[in-house]
Amino acid sequence: MNDNINKSFEGVLPNTLNNYTSYYNRLLSMLGTDTVIEHSNKKIIELLNSTDISPNSIKTFITIIIRIKRTAGVSVDDLISYRNGKLSKQIEKYDSDKKVELNETLPSYDDIKKYMNNLLNEDLHREYIINYLLINYGVRNADINLLITTDKSVTLKRNTLKMNYLYVTPRYIIYQRNDYKTVAVYGKKSYKIVNLSFRNAVSILLANRKECRLLFDCDGDTYNDKQVGNRVLNATYNNIGETSYFKILIKHYNNFSNIEMVRFLSQSRGTDLNTVFKYYNING
Numbered sequence: 059m060n061d062n063i064n065k066s067f068e069g070v071l072p073n074t075l076n077n078y079t080s081y082y083n084r085l086l087s088m089l090g091t092d093t094v095i096e097h098s099n100k101k102i103i104e105l106l107n108s109t110d111i112s113p114n115s116i117k118t119f120i121t122i123i124i125r126i127k128r129t130a131g132v133s134v135d136d137l138i139s140y141r142n143g144k145l146s147k148q149i150e151k152y153d154s155d156k157k158v159e160l161n162e163t164l165p166s167y168d169d170i171k172k173y174m175n176n177l178l179n180e181d182l183h184r185e186y187i188i189n190y191l192l193i194n195y196g197v198r199n200a201d202i203n204l205l206i207t208t209d210k211s212v213t214l215k216r217n218t219l220k221m222n223y224l225y226v227t228p229r230y231i232i233y234q235r236n237d238y239k240t241v242a243v244y245g246k247k248s249y250k251i252v253n254l255s256f257r258n259a260v261s262i263l264l265a266n267r268k269e270c271r272l273l274f275d276c277d278g279d280t281y282n283d284k285q286v287g288n289r290v291l292n293a294t295y296n297n298i299g300e301t302s303y304f305k306i307l308i309k310h311y312n313n314f315s316n317i318e319m320v321r322f323l324s325q326s327r328g329t330d331l332n333t334v335f336k337y338y339n340i341n342g
Contacts (some may be wrong), residue, residue: 095127
């Protein structure tokens, strides 16, 4: 009996599918087999617990196994009990310990703001733009994979375009997000940016061209998610990445009881406020 992963992962979003497939192949390698169905649930749980894999990653493995075995008509009751019981408690402790660690080790809001401004002073305009969007809008990597353009016709087609862009005018810039993780839930987002330093950095990067890609060169080439993620990561302070930036932002505004700014970042990112406090609030 094979695992029939196509049917098991039916309806899963493309990015999640890629993640599940990667985990699935890793699990097969760990089991030394080409199917998970032939292995008992008890054996799989024991195997995962014998590794140094984080509880959150183990949960992903278990979720994948449940989908595959359920599709094959194999009982998964003990897997569900393990995931909702013992594993859930392990995740809770792991996340709590991780928050304490991050609270002590992550740079401050002032650190990343100073870093952003220094990028501008060093004429690193592309990196400055990336950091400005991360710090002011709390967005994800893919949200910064965008086109910079002065072509007004792009804005006229924004309701049908599945791309993100900065539309540049003499007095302001429109940051339009048509393609982001939760767009199906929260809809397309548009922000008007009037900050002079940001507008100058964008103009310099554009350099009299009609349009330019932000993350790489200006030839209009497209890049996969991993390349985009690495490009954004390398532009951040100490290569800590956008998720750490978002945690720093939430900690900063939460410390000052600025719930309105936390709510704005939740809305801008496209993440439910309860989720923001549960997963990104490192204050505990």
